[in-house]
Amino acid sequence: MNIHYPVCTWFRLVFISISSLVILSQPSYADSLPVQTIRLKPEPFYIELSRTGRIDYRYITNLSFKTNGFVDQLFADAGQRVYLDDSIATMELTDLKAGQDTALARYNKTQQDLGRAKKLYRDKTVSKDFLEQAEIEAVQAQSDLEKVEYDINKAQITVPFDSIVVERLVQPGEQVSAGSPVFSVASIKESNLVVRLNLTQQEIDKIERLMKVSITLANQHQISGRIITIGAVADAETGLYEVEIAPELHGNQAFPGQWVKVTIGISRSQQVYQIPMLALAGIVNGNANFVVHDQGKYSIQAFPILHMDQQFIYVPAEGSRIKVVTRGWDRLVNQLSQ
Structure with missing residues (x-):
């Protein structure tokens, strides 16, 4: 059975493994093996982050009634195409x-009252204030009638664009308030699809918006994409940051919910040493310690860690070539510490 760990758990396992290399004693036969070294030269920093992402809708729109009332009929359900x-x-x-009947009756009465007030004012039997009050009541009644008629005309929900229903949020007969979501819909355009994946703090520090990536779809077809958003706040539970990637689909079949592989190539002009993980003699204060052989002498050197994966640790290159001990460093560390 294959077990897949979250990224943060994987890093814990790596550090536990590293600590085990430093703390556990070597088998007795290892003492007789000669020290082994590897010569490394500076090279441009380049790594590939390979993560699993999920296709999703970038924008989801909530549709609602514009007035309070009771839901009568629903003509769509989750997963249905609507236009x-x-x-x-x-x-x-x-x-x-x-x-509406009440508002119409009041409107008719205020119109009659206004007509009578105008006649009385012309006959100079009422004051101008009386006429103005009748005018105000007529305007208010007309406004109330128009509002009710508007509510009746808007007592339905129409689709603003070709879309798919993501979720139905109410049942027939439920009372809803104006603006309360009834359906969630998403545009069916390819431009509304994104790939979402999660990265650690160290990983998002190495990427930037509009960076190009490679995406392998479920059918193994490879397409390109670009990073469009990088989360500013980590998830409270996982400590990971969400990244959104716009895929260049061009008719390639991709559906929300599909899992895809995302490869992000990261390069810098900085020169680095790519040191095998098995050469790691320990991590102290965030620096990686290695036993280095130079001019016939061994010494422990500490390097800032730029990146680490299951095979290599990437550290800044501080000169030309270096020779790092990959086997027997534990014996040398003991000797150098005495």
Whole structure:
């Protein structure tokens, strides 16, 4: 059975393994083996981060009614394709119709009252204040009627663009308030698809927006993509940062929920030594210690860690070639420490 660990857990396992190399005693036959070294030359810093990502919608839009009421009918469900101007939900109109009748009756009365007030004002039997009050009430009644008619016309939800229903959030008969989400939908355009993956703090420090990446789809087809967002805050549980990548699909089949492989090539002009992990003599205060052979002498040297993976540790190159001990460094460390 294959066990897949989260990235943060993997790093803990690496450091535990490293500590074991330093702390555990070597088998007795190792004492008789000759010291082995490897000669390394400076080379440009280049690594590849390979992570598993997931295709997802970049933008999801919540659709809602523009007035309070009870849900009457729903015409769509999760996973269904819907299209521009489709009606996918209606609201029960009984209360709204009753409100419309009341508003219409009040509107008609205020129009009659306004007409009578104008006649009385012309006959100089009422003051101008009386006429103005009648005008105000007529305007208010007209506004109330228009609002109710607007609510009736908007007592349905129509689709703003060709999309797919991501989630249905209510049931028929439920009371909802204006603006309360009823459906979540996502555009079906390829430009609305992204690849999401999680990286550590050390890894996001090495990437930047618009950096080009390689994506291997589920059908093993490889496409390109670019990093478009880098999370500013780590997830509270995992300590990882979410990264969004825009894939260049061009008709290649990709669906939300699919897992893909993302390879990010990172290069710098900085010269580094790529030292095998088995040469690591310890990590002290964030620096990697190695036993170095120079001019017939052995010494312990500490290097800042730029990057480390399962095979190598990348450290700044501080000169030309160096010779690092890969076997027998434990005996040498003991001797150099005495």
